[in-house]
Amino acid sequence: MKSLKIARAFAAALVVAGSLVMGGCDKKDDKGVSTSAGGDKPLTVGFIYIGTKDDYGYSQAHHEGAMAVAKMPGVKVVEQESVQETDQVVQSMEGMINNEDAKLIFPTSFGYYDPYMKATALKYPNLTFLHCGGRYKTGDPGNCGSYFGYIDEAVYMSGIASGGASKTGKLGFVAAIPIPQVRRNINAYLLGARTMNPKATVSVIFTGGWSKTEAEIQAVNSLADQGADVVTCHVDSPKAVLETAKKRGMMTCGYHANGSAINPETYLTGAEWNWAPIYIKYVETIKAGKKPDEHVVRGGLKDGFVKTSPLGPKVTAASKKKIDEATALATAGKLVIFKGPLMDNAGKEVIPAGKEMVQTDDALEGMDYLVDGVLGSTK
Amino acid sequence: MTSFLAEGSLGFWSVPLAMVGQALRVSAPYLYVSLGETLTEKSGRVNLGLQGTLIMGAMAGYAVSSRSGSALAGVLAAGVVGGLLGILHAFLCARPKVNDIAVGIALMIFGVGLASFLGRPYIKPERVPAMSPDISLGFWSANETVRANLQVNLMFVVGVALVPLIAWGLKNTRWGLILRSVGENADTARAMGYSINGVRLLATMAGGVLAGLGGAFLTLAMQGGWKDGLAPGTGLMAVALVIFARWKPLNCLWAALLFGGAGAIAPALQSVGLNEVKINLGFTQLRWGRYVFEMIPYLLTLGIMIFTSSGSRQMAGIPDELTRARWL
Numbered sequence: 001m002k003s004l005k006i007a008r009a010f011a012a013a014l015v016v017a018g019s020l021v022m023g024g025c026d027k028k029d030d031k032g033v034s035t036s037a038g039g040d041k042p043l044t045v046g047f048i049y050i051g052t053k054d055d056y057g058y059s060q061a062h063h064e065g066a067m068a069v070a071k072m073p074g075v076k077v078v079e080q081e082s083v084q085e086t087d088q089v090v091q092s093m094e095g096m097i098n099n100e101d102a103k104l105i106f107p108t109s110f111g112y113y114d115p116y117m118k119a120t121a122l123k124y125p126n127l128t129f130l131h132c133g134g135r136y137k138t139g140d141p142g143n144c145g146s147y148f149g150y151i152d153e154a155v156y157m158s159g160i161a162s163g164g165a166s167k168t169g170k171l172g173f174v175a176a177i178p179i180p181q182v183r184r185n186i187n188a189y190l191l192g193a194r195t196m197n198p199k200a201t202v203s204v205i206f207t208g209g210w211s212k213t214e215a216e217i218q219a220v221n222s223l224a225d226q227g228a229d230v231v232t233c234h235v236d237s238p239k240a241v242l243e244t245a246k247k248r249g250m251m252t253c254g255y256h257a258n259g260s261a262i263n264p265e266t267y268l269t270g271a272e273w274n275w276a277p278i279y280i281k282y283v284e285t286i287k288a289g290k291k292p293d294e295h296v297v298r299g300g301l302k303d304g305f306v307k308t309s310p311l312g313p314k315v316t317a318a319s320k321k322k323i324d325e326a327t328a329l330a331t332a333g334k335l336v337i338f339k340g341p342l343m344d345n346a347g348k349e350v351i352p353a354g355k356e357m358v359q360t361d362d363a364l365e366g367m368d369y370l371v372d373g374v375l376g377s378t379k
Numbered sequence: 380m381t382s383f384l385a386e387g388s389l390g391f392w393s394v395p396l397a398m399v400g401q402a403l404r405v406s407a408p409y410l411y412v413s414l415g416e417t418l419t420e421k422s423g424r425v426n427l428g429l430q431g432t433l434i435m436g437a438m439a440g441y442a443v444s445s446r447s448g449s450a451l452a453g454v455l456a457a458g459v460v461g462g463l464l465g466i467l468h469a470f471l472c473a474r475p476k477v478n479d480i481a482v483g484i485a486l487m488i489f490g491v492g493l494a495s496f497l498g499r500p501y502i503k504p505e506r507v508p509a510m511s512p513d514i515s516l517g518f519w520s521a522n523e524t525v526r527a528n529l530q531v532n533l534m535f536v537v538g539v540a541l542v543p544l545i546a547w548g549l550k551n552t553r554w555g556l557i558l559r560s561v562g563e564n565a566d567t568a569r570a571m572g573y574s575i576n577g578v579r580l581l582a583t584m585a586g587g588v589l590a591g592l593g594g595a596f597l598t599l600a601m602q603g604g605w606k607d608g609l610a611p612g613t614g615l616m617a618v619a620l621v622i623f624a625r626w627k628p629l630n631c632l633w634a635a636l637l638f639g640g641a642g643a644i645a646p647a648l649q650s651v652g653l654n655e656v657k658i659n660l661g662f663t664q665l666r667w668g669r670y671v672f673e674m675i676p677y678l679l680t681l682g683i684m685i686f687t688s689s690g691s692r693q694m695a696g697i698p699d700e701l702t703r704a705r706w707l
Contacts, residue, residue: 052607054503082495082607205649208673213603213610218401218643222650225393225524240603247602248527377654379668 042076043103043287045069046096048089049081050109050236051211057237057256058273062108062132065275069283078102085111093120097127104286106279108132110179118144128286132275133181136295145292147278150300150359152188153330154271155232156337157308157323158253159192161268162230163200164319165251166193172223172231172250173204174216174241178379180367182234185271187371188337189232189253192326194373196319203228204376210236220244230268242267251314258309269323270309277304300359301330335359344369345376393524397647398640400528403516405601406639407535408433408610411593412617413624413631414538414545415586419465420626421549422582423562423575423700424472427483429590430614431490432464436594438498441605444508444598445501453508454534454595461591462584464490469580487614501605511600532600534592539632541589546628558582562698590614623684625696637683641676648672 045066053063059081070077078100083092089112096102107117110133121129121141129144136146162171171193175182186204193200203223207215216233220241223231232253233241239262245252246263254260254270278297285292299305308327311320329335336358340351350369351357357364370378412429419426426432436457444453468486472479514536517529549555561568561578569575597613598605620638624630648654649669658665 052499052502055606056503203650203652205646206669207646208669211606211608213601214401214405214642215646217404217602218397219646219650221400221404221528222393222397222643222647224527225397225647226650237603237606239606240601243602243604247530375652376649377668 042074043283044076044078044096044100045283045286046093046100046102046105047077047079048083048092048096048105048107048109048112049079050083050085052081053079055237056239056259057235059108061256061273062106062275065273065279066106068276069279072280072283074287075283076100083109083112085109085116087116089116090120093117093129097124102127104128104130104283106130106132110135113146128291130282130292140295143291145295145297147282147297147299149273149275149305150298151271151273151306152184152337153300153335153359154306154308155185155255156188156192156335157326158232158269158271159189160195160322160326161192161311161315161319162189162232162251162253163193163196164316164322165268165314166197166200166230168227168229169197169200170226170228171200171202172220172228173202173374173376174219174223174231174233174235175204175206176210176212176235177208178206178377180365183370183378184364184367185234186374186376187367187369190371190373191337195322195326196316200373202374202376204370204374206376207235213240216240217244220248220250224248224250232270254309260309260312264312266314267309267312268315269311272307272309274304274307298360301327301335302333338364343372344378345372345374346378347372391651393651394644394647396525396528397643397650401643401647402636402640403529403531403535404639405642406635407532407538407596407600408593408613409617409620409635409638410535410538410542410632411596412590412614413620413635414541414628415461415589415593416618416621417586417624417626417628417631418545418558418589419579419583419586420621420701421558421562421698422579423565423698424469424479424579424583425483425618425701426465426468426486426583426586427480427615427618428464428468428486428490429483429586429618430612431487431494432461432587432590433490433594433597433614433617434494434609435464435490436461436591437597437609438494438501438594438605439591440595441504441508441598442498442501444510445504445506448506448509450509450511450599453599454511454592457591457595458588459591461587461589461594463587464591465584465587466580468587469576469583472583473576473580495607498605498607502607504605508599508604511596532596534596534600538592538596542628542632549628559698562700565700593617620680622697623680626698627696634680638676638680641679644675645669645672 047066049059051059054060066077078096080092083089089107093105113131113135117129117131121144125143131146133148173186190202205219217240220231230251231245233255238255238259242252242259242262251266251268253268257272259270260267336356338357340355341353342351344350412433416429439460440453440457443456444450468482471477471482511532511534513530513532516531517526520526557573561575565575597610620634624634655666655668
């Protein structure tokens, strides 16, 4: 009987320990503070990240935007990293407001918005809260706003580069979890590839989480085993994907930030965020004592919210020409990625013939299908 | 169902191949930590802090390799850091009325947090660290897929070589006998003139060294480099695998390979186009997709544990000191 007791004690200890490791010990107050001279009382702007500010990925892209803001005169930037999408973000916002006198806060991760940011915005009606990911709906607190970039435009360019460069016509996509933004990127990647090779397919593997290194490594290996010769991803940090692909001799397209340093020879291009322009614009508005004009702000290549990495040596001349054409269209605001007739991969028509969905179309933000040519499950 | 099977590819055989490949690629951290914990527990003490030791080893190995340009220096540093954390655990536990499980939990949180703090400059190191080299085990095959999946890291080979060495040492050497006697009955061992705390200190230190080496594998052999939140739960799972392995080094190897390889099932099934299994039960239809596949490693571990257990020998092999009253 003694041994049973011990087994239970063991189990209990493991459970307690596990929840502590996974839930609690990322709490850390690492505030990078940078100040610029000018003005009597600087405007304090807060940035909150889900990861670390140098993670080669999503959070780094926002941090680079924050650093552009820090260079503005009369602005003080406070940052907090590794904040979870829980009550922790409320504490982080409260801290910035009460200890640092922040007037404008950017909680940058998707899950911060509802209910955390909304509740805090109600509590502090005179401050401004702007959320990345675009979940603002009519009726939400008036001092809330959201912004997001049409990064699928840049992913579409990655698709064009990949479709032209692939020998097998089989492309791989390592994705975290099936949410509309991820599905939209996968679909844009395939549609880009099909402009170069109408028979190209994209095989998608969901790893089940934003940061699952082991599964990402396995996913790339499995894709290589099945004959894919180009791979891209939509995970928190693309480093493991890019390095494994290098090991398997595959070509790659990056995501979030420029990943060409890992494999300069076989890096085709990549979709990158460029948050500096929008952050500077928002901060200028608040500094002038005004409120942002719109609650929902969107932008793509045209607005400089996203960009493509410089093309690598393996991008074909035909792909390069096509990318230039598509970029010119995007810059003119005329790029249409999703147009009919378009079938999903279950054989259902999702966009009827003759219908074009412009990038600003709201329906694209709830994308619940993978298009024909994508091998993988929507769920 | 559309499938992604390439001409001349291995078809569904690629799923078991992926499991083997993945087992060779990622199971080393589980192996090192569970071997280390086996040594510690054989002395009659539990070190739950190995998750923290693993992460500290990962960070230290990466940092030292980046600074020195030598992977070997990084691996050795990871071992030293692991050993120091082991000594700290043993030192604290040697105080009167200190509970080893509580100390372990504290050190786990301490290790993960300290690694996060000290590792900050190495998320994007100034110099790319030297990595531990790969060895090709697939040279006999003409199939490129087979060859690519049988690339294994030197550190994994070393880990596998340690298994028979530790098993032999525990069974056939004087040191092994002392260790086991302290773990089986501390009073008897004390009567025989052995220092209980001294033996446990060495055993916990050795366990820490091994866990630190497992950490070095995470950053110097697996891709992805050092980052915050690396391998959450890997060290804990490895500690649990020790019970599963019944405190036998050889079983630790099988457990680690099984658990590492099973993680390949979900991605590999998706890659061959199998996204869902439908089972018709007559009154209802089960649709098992990705989410169920991702549970497989855990289900498998649980299943085998239940299968190999019976009422009479469920804790067979446990060092007897671990069953004595503890301050819980």
